[in-house]
Amino acid sequence: MRGKLLRGYGGFYYVLAEERVWECSLRGRFRLRKQDFLPGDEVEILVDANTGGGGTVEKVLPRRNALKRPLVANVDFAALVFSLAKPPPDETLLNRLLVQAEYAGLETVVIFTKADLLPADRRDAPDRYRQAGYAALCVSVVSGEGVSDFGARLRGRTAVLAGQSGVGKTSLLNALGGLNRKTGDISAKLGRGRHTTRHVEMLRVAGGLVADTPGFSSYHLPEMKPADLARCFPEIASRALSCRFKTCAHDKEPDCAVKAAVAAGVISPARYGFYLSFLSELRERPRHV
C-alpha cells in the first residue's frame, strides 16, 4: 500500500494508509536506514495479514520538497508561528525562516498567536509581513480569533508548523483538532517556552495533515549565494527589474528601485534591514567548492 509517514519513533514508523495508521518496521528488502525517512515521506508498505496493524516499509518515493528545520518532507505550505506577546516575536528567526521557505519554493503563512494578549491597534508585526506580500493571520485559542481561518487553509493540504518554543503551536492544533496533546507553560525566569514538543509528527487536523514540531530559536540560512537572496524577499524581487544595474544587490548601487521603495515607505525598513544583514552574512561565509 502507498501511505504517508506520520512519524518515526523508537524503531517504529507510523504510516497513514487507507484511512488508518500502520505501525511499521524496517525489515524490508531494501534495507532502508533510519536517516532515509522524514515525516511526510510518501512510502510503500507491505502489510502483514497476521499481525493486524503491522507492516514493513519497503520503499520511499521521491520527495517533492524537504526542509532542514523542521526536518519534514512533502508539505504544501509552511505555517511560521510566532506569538504577538509572551514571548514577543523573534523577527530575525521569522525572516530567516521566510528565506528558507522562499528558497525552497514553498508557500508560507505567518501566524501570530496569543492575539488575546495584544489589542488589534497595537499589532504592527502582522502588517509588516502583509505589506511584503505574505498572508498573515492573528489567532488566539483563548478568544477563538482566527482559529477557523487557519483551519480553512488546512483542508485537504499538508502543512508544517515552525517557530519558537512556547508560542502555542501545539495549543493551536489542539484547538483545531479536538486533540489533547501536551502543551507547556512559559518559563517565568527566562520568558520563553520549555520545548514541550520533542518530535516532529504529522497529525490529522481540520481535514488536512499538519506537522507539529519542537520549537527552536536559531536557524542558519541555507547554502545559497548572496545573489540568490533578493529573490527570497518577494517585495524586493518584484522591484529589482527597475534598478539601473541588472546585477544590483540593492545595497550601495546608485539608482536602485528597491532603496527608492524603502525611502517611499512601500518596503518596510525593517524587512530591508533584514535583507542587508543576511546579505552581509552570506557574503562573509567561507565559500565551499
Ligand SMILES: Nc1nc2c(ncn2[C@@H]2O[C@H](COP(=O)(O)OP(=O)(O)OP(=O)(O)O)[C@@H](O)[C@H]2O)c(=O)[nH]1
Ligand atoms: N494567552 C494565550 N496563551 C496561549 C495561547 N496559545 C497558547 N498559549 C499558552 O502558551 C504556552 C505554550 O503553548 P504550547 O502550545 O505548548 O507552545 P508550543 O509552540 O507548542 O511550544 P513547544 O512545543 O515548546 O515548541 C501554554 O502555556 C499555552 O497555554 C493563546 O492563544 N493565548
Ligand SMILES: [Mg+2]
Ligand atoms: Mg508544542
Ligand SMILES: [Zn+2]
Ligand atoms: Zn537595486
